[in-house]
Amino acid sequence: MLRPFDVRLVVGTRPEAIKLAPVAHALAERGLAPALVLTGQHPSLDPAQFGLGDFPAERLHCPGEQDPHRHVGAVTTALLPIVAAASGLLVVQGDTSSALGAALAGFAAGVPVAHVEAGLRTHDPQLPWPEEEYRTAIDAQADLLFAPTELAAAKLRAEQATGEVHVTGNTSIDAVLALEAALPLAEPRRGALPRLLVTAHRRESWGEGLASIAAALRELSSEAAIDFVLHPNAHVAASMRELLGGVANLRLLEPCSHRELIRRMREADLVLSDSGGIQEEAPALGVPLLVLREKTERPEGLDCGSAILVGTSAERIAGKARRLLRDPAALAAMRRRRFPYGDGKSGPRIAGIIEEWLNRRA
CATH class of the missing domain: 3.40.50.2000 (Glycogen Phosphorylase B;)
Known part of the structure; x- marks a missing residue:
């Protein structure tokens, strides 16, 4: 039986909140009781605005800085004592300084890390900067790599990533389809x-x-x-x-x-x-x-x-x-609708993989 908060989701920015909300709810439906780590990169971020208000949260109070590398260091330093005392899985999303800082804390503490939206590449460290460097660094050591597309997964395999690679779709599609369904007619x-x-x-x-x-x-x-x-x-x-x-x-x-x-x-x-x-x-x-x-x-x-x-x-x-x-x-x-990034079911797909992975480790 998994203990409460065996899964921690790191949220620093609005896009991370949007894209991790489907994962949080899918985990909760499976009884995995996820908790949030709010880095404070976007200080005004209110998790309740993204449907995350009912999840327990730890706040790091690390607001974003002009120099993103300094913010990476601040997040790593603040989160390291928390994850060092934890078990389970640390989930980061995308390529922000919050994501890299949290992943580095997990790597240093020996806590497994999962990366949602893994494998995106331009193969140019300056475009975008610093995101290309950050996501590459996360993918190099993460234990679970959730690639949104087959192309992203192929790039991870070409880099010989050591973590498990799963093609899941992008959770942004879960979020946008749910929002659109609730909108009135144009x-x-x-x-x-x-x-x-x-x-x-x-x-x-x-x-x-x-x-x-x-x-x-x-x-x-x-x-x-x-x-x-x-x-x-x-x-x-x-x-x-x-x-x-x-x-x-x-x-x-x-x-x-x-x-x-x-x-x-x-x-x-x-x-x-x-x-x-x-x-x-x-x-x-x-x-x-x-x-x-x-x-x-x-x-x-x-x-x-x-x-x-x-x-x-x-x-x-x-x-x-x-x-x-x-x-x-x-x-x-x-203007024709197309779905190259997912079918709107990525959150449940990721939650199922996480549950199976945690049970294997247990």
């Missing part, structure tokens, strides 16, 4: 202009990249109504306010809930984003997407025809967006 479109929804926040785009994205949006604003959702990062938000404030047909929106973002995505004609989560969600929602990155670790969306990689060049962004908006057939082809 309201009728008002206004003649096509509507664009835009987000941009990647660290590697700070400075020149964000300025180039803003230049493309200023150019497109004469042909489309643009909603730009500001990121909670104060540096990014201030930059985009300075670059885009007062542009006609362009609204700067305050950071919104995941539910609100999904609603806006569903009602947009075209989405432009550098977000990893939106790359996963757009195909499942049937939303055409232009990816504002030079490289992506999620090529499955490109391969299935739901997304196009345009980078941060103002000329490429404006040119591709304009061509799509003027070609209804091309937009319609991208």
Whole structure:
């Protein structure tokens, strides 16, 4: 019989909360009583907003820092005495400094580590930085590797990862399908202009990249109504306010809930984003997407025809967006729902593997 809290889920950021909530609930349904470790990377994160309010939690109070490596060290130092006294399994998600810091604490204490969303690669340590380094470091030593796709699993095997590799799908699809099912029907479109929804926040785009994205949006604003959702990062938000404030047909929106973002995505004609989560969600929602990155670790969306990689060049962004908006057939082809990242059952699949693994160890 497993003891309470034999599974600890590490949550530092909003995306981690979104993607680990399906795992937490699936574990609870199996009687595994998971607990949360809240690192504090996003200090305003409220687990109740993501359906995690009923789970016991330990708080580390390690807010995110400008230097992500320092935050990794702070999380490792704070978590090490907790995991050293624990048993069971430590579950981390993605490629944040919280995920790496927690994984390093687990490795140092000899506590098994599971990595949800393992195997994503661009094979370029600078794109994205530092995420490519962080997820590679986690995968090198994790005991359980939950790859979202067959391609991600193949990359782990090519690296000769020592942990067990399981293809599970991405839990982001569980979350987005559940949210969409609870949304009301889309309201009728008002206004003649096509509507664009835009987000941009990647660290590697700070400075020149964000300025180039803003230049493309200023150019497109004469042909489309643009909603730009500001990121909670104060540096990014201030930059985009300075670059885009007062542009006609362009609204700067305050950071919104995941539910609100999904609603806006569903009602947009075209989405432009550098977000990893939106790359996963757009195909499942049937939303055409232009990816504002030079490289992506999620090529499955490109391969299935739901997304196009345009980078941060103002000329490429404006040119591709304009061509799509003027070609209804091309937009319609991208608007078909596709599920390259999972079927919406990844949480239960991961929970089942964890239960079987823990019972084997017991």
